Amino acid sequence: MNRYLLLSAAAAALACGVSRDTRPQAKADPAYVFPHSPHVEGEVDCLECHASIAQATKLEARVRHVALPAHSDTCTGCHDAQPKLAIPARAAPFDVRFDHAAHLPRVKGKCVTCHSDLPTTGTVGRKSPPMAACTGCHNHQKDFQEARCTPCHVDLKRFSKPIEAFKHEGDFLRTHGQLARPTAETCAQCHEQSYCAQCHSPTTSPAAPQILFPEEVQRDLIHRGDFTSRHQVEAKANPTSCLRCHGTAFCDSCHTEQNVSPLSTITPRDPHPAGWVTKGSGNFHGDAARRNIVTCAACHDQGTASICVGCHAVGGVGGNPHPASFISQHRNDNRTKRAVCMACHPN
Amino acid sequence: MRTLSRMIFAAVLLGAATGASATVVDASSTTMVTAGQQTAGGLAGQRPDLLTAVPAFEIINVSARDIQAPGFDDLQIVLSSWGSYDFATVRTDAGVGTQLTGDVQTGYVKGQLFDRHLTLQVGREFIAAGAGQMIQIDGGSALVQLPGGISVSGYAGSPVSQRFATRGGYQDWNPLGGDLAYGGRLGWNLPLDGGYGRGLDLGVSALDVEDHGQSVRQDAGVDLRYQPSAGFTVTGNGVWDMYAARVAEADVTALWNVTRLLYVTADVQFTTPDSFLSNNSILSVFADSAFTQLGGGVTYRLTPALSIGGDYHAVLEPGPQGTGTSLGHEVLARLEYQRSSWTAGTDVSYIDTYQDGYTSLRVYGRRDFGPAFVSVDAMGTHLQTGVNGLNDTVNGILSAGYTLGGGWSAVVSGTAGVNPFMEQQYDLMAKLVYNQTYRAREVK
Known part of the structure; x- marks a missing residue:
């Protein structure tokens, strides 16, 4: 067995072919340094600084498509001197696929059609256009309904907050199962089954989640605290x-x-x-x-060896234990077909 | 065990053989040691024996997503596995009686083909849709998206048991008590224009479980989700126990984002617990009791960081002789504060059921200091009916952790408490976690 698991691990490493392009996910990009809003209000064309975006067919981490013009009347029209700005590097990968080159002509070069809320100096994190910016033109309801979020979304597994339609609020512990039955594939867009298994697989888990993750106090876990003392009440x-x-x-x-x-x-x-x-x-x-x-x-x-059989078998002192509904439903069953029947009805 | 290992090896080898290159690989390794006492055995009328358990765990999670492989629009490999060694007494909750043990929690290969209209999944997986009800199988499943919003899914496999132990029979930990499960779902969805999620989902499904050739569970299910607006959803589910010819469970739930600050739910759930005993259990012929839970909840966001909420459910349970109805109650009230580096909250739970119940208070908090954090989680419970002469339990957990960098982090945790089973309880835990995301190439 161990031989196969070790070989699996080795094959997985080979399959993934990791090129050491590794980045800690927690590392955040630096804050924005550019005040967008006064420039938008001043009707400065976005392409003055973002010229290369018009040819960009994909989103790439580390590629910012930002270059202040070396000598531009647009800048010196307001600024006394040609401004200089250190553009902070960005490393976080994108979670969507998008072709700017294809879209810009369709919005007549008006970036604010989608980028309605732009970052300003000190903004931390992304100011990506909301999904409504996409759906203002594209009708993806059918894809959404069928949980076909890719290829637009690259990796929803790292999506930290569910959208309005799938808010995990209130007693979500109680309601999530009901939501999942008709739309299991939708859940799978963000949650791998190893996440579900933390709670749903007591048969194969190393330990209960409250033991594995005592520090995650904000998580809804059904067996918190001294559950052993409460389990008989919940049951x-x-x-x-x-x-x-x-x-x-x-x-x-x-x-x-x-x-x-x-x-x-x-x-x-x-x-x-x-x-x-x-x-x-x-x-x-x-x-x-x-x-x-x-x-x-x-x-x-214990199946046919259960203690009940001793008294409740046909002729036993315990009498007939079946509820009326059971008798009416199974009056004509062939008892010899089922071992549990035969335990009390040997003939 | 050997069969499953070979299946995983074959699946992973398939990924390697295709020359696949994953865009995203999440890998985590958790090395954890716990130490504490457990009760076991003991003679009737005397205190149980106290055992010291010191298990060490190694838990591995690997998820490779967006793998580019010929013929596949998307391919994923997910593996979650662990091994443990008990340095002192073997834990009483491990599922085996040996010091060295382990299991595969989840392990599957999932591929999408034909412009994502066909999804295939093979391995150790859950079946969540319809009457599947999150059963875990070693097997395979397929989902086909057809024109007109119609989808067809099917699955077959062996229900999972602990540590690859005997499948089926009454000694099996798997809740189905069978060695073969199969079923499927026929679904139809109708998207509605407007906010995302708007639409109708309808499904009919079936689940059949066999134990050594004899059917131990036969369920037919219906499910519904209707979302007429972005913030309002109604779900309905029903499962018909075909062997007992009665409803095993039925529920209707309404979820409503009244405003961005106010969230309201209402639900009713009907269950017949004995329907969930496998039909090879002799106890499945003794009762036909039904439980109904009826109620709802409210969550209100007082500020962006502070929310308050409560849930109430009336529990209609069988009366003292199994006939008639007894009224019980379940109440939950909660207050939670969450900001970037702060989490704090409190819950009050109250359950009043026939001849039993409890009231509990939980207080928790976590404060992050850059790479470090401290968390506390304390809970006290008052039991209506005492256990071993005690009605009150207290349990507290203090944890601290530090992000070491490079994907490494460390957590230590201590638990102390008093409960009816152990007059005083002390547990310690230390874990070292390596959590890293590898991006083998840029997104195209």
Whole structure:
């Protein structure tokens, strides 16, 4: 096994062919030094300084398309001397593909058609045109609906904030599943499944996310704090929510370790209240099972070997345990086809 | 295990063989050691034994995106895997009884072809759409986008179990209890002009899970998303348990950005928990109880940095004898402050369910000082029904970290608390993280 995983890692490294063009993602570009707004208000043509953008067919990190004109009446019309400006380098890669050369003629060279909000001196971060600038002319509703965000968007995985239509506000922990079912591919545009797996894969995870990321206090995690002490309450209030991610064997494996399961190797601690076997006691196990069988399953789900069979098999002292709805639905089932039926109905 | 390793190796080799070159490769490595005590065993009527667990983890995440390969419009390789070694007692929650263990959390190759009208995915993956309900399988899935807004997807694979242990049966950790799952979804979407996201999505889907040839789950699902305006969305989902011939779950949710500052939700969710037990569980024939949660929430942004919100849900659960209805409550109130270097907040949760419940208060905060940070996360809970004679628990976590540069960062964390299972709890954690994005070539 290890041989294959090691070979996989080596092949992955080869496949990626990393050219050492590595940059820490967290490194921010320096602040803007140029005051755009007075120049726009002064009706200075953008191409005076951004001449090369008219031929740019792609966006490239490190390429700014900025060059102050060496001798220009446009500058000296307002400035006493030809201004000099150190253009700060930019390194952050672009997250969209865009062809300025193709678009500029269509807006008659008016950059502000898209760049309505320009950066000014001290602005940190980008002032990219909003997506509405694109959709003012292009109808991408169908692409959007089909979650075909590429090729315009290069890498939505690094998109830090969802747009209005997919705001992750309020009790998003509760609502995100409902949103995902009809539009799973839309979620996948930004979230890789390894992100989902942090919470949705307790079967294969190294540890619970609150243990792996204790410093990420702002994240919504369902098992925060001392969840062990609260888990039985949450399981009673919404038993289905547990079963979506945890098989009953997951519960039982821990209950066995804690010696509260019949599978324990020594006499198990009894978690049942007094009157558990007495009908009408208020704590009768039959009533509890009818209310929430999932609680029983957390220890007693051993298939045909379950403890229930001993009393509830046909002819047993426990009597018929099936609810009326089950009997009406399965009255004519061929019981010999299912092992669980045969456990109590051997004939 | 060997089969899965070979699958991953073959998939990665495919990427290498095509001479592919990825635009973006995210790679992270986390080396983590925790130390703490766990309870285990013990005789009835006596205190449980205390075990000291000191596991060391190595967690690897690799994501290569926008790989240029012949025939593919886009190709991704995603792998998330880990290994651990327990220096002291073997943890009781690791899923195996050996000191050295590990697993593949996620590992798949995803490719888009034919102008992104066909998406293929192979490996260890989730099925999120429709009745799939986030099941995790080792297998494959395909999605075809057809004209007219129609889409067809299908999947097949073996539901994932812990540490590659036995699939299927009642000892399996996977919530489906089967060794084979397959299904699909037929969807239709109608985009509407106007703000982004406007439109209608409709889907019908099916999920079938088998355990050694016998069906243990048969679900049919319907799903809906309708967004008439940029800020208002309604979703609806329903799953029909075909074996029990009744509704397994149904929900309707409305989400509304009333203004840029005010966000409102309302939802109702109906579930029959026993429908989620696999049909090879003998307990699946004992009950037909139903739970309904009905309520909503409000979030209001008082300032750009400060938001306040609350949610309330009435819980309609079975009555004392399993018949009739008992009324429970779930309440959550929260206040959060977020600025560039500050995060602080508090949550109050209250659950009142039949013969049980709790009230908890959580206070958290994080302050970044350039490359360093400190965070605190404290939570206290009052249990309505005591456990081991105790009704109150307190738990606090103090973390500190430093970005070392070059993609490296370090975090240390300490947890202390008092709870009904351990009179006093102390845990320590230290991790060293390497997180780097490689851009092998410029975007074209």
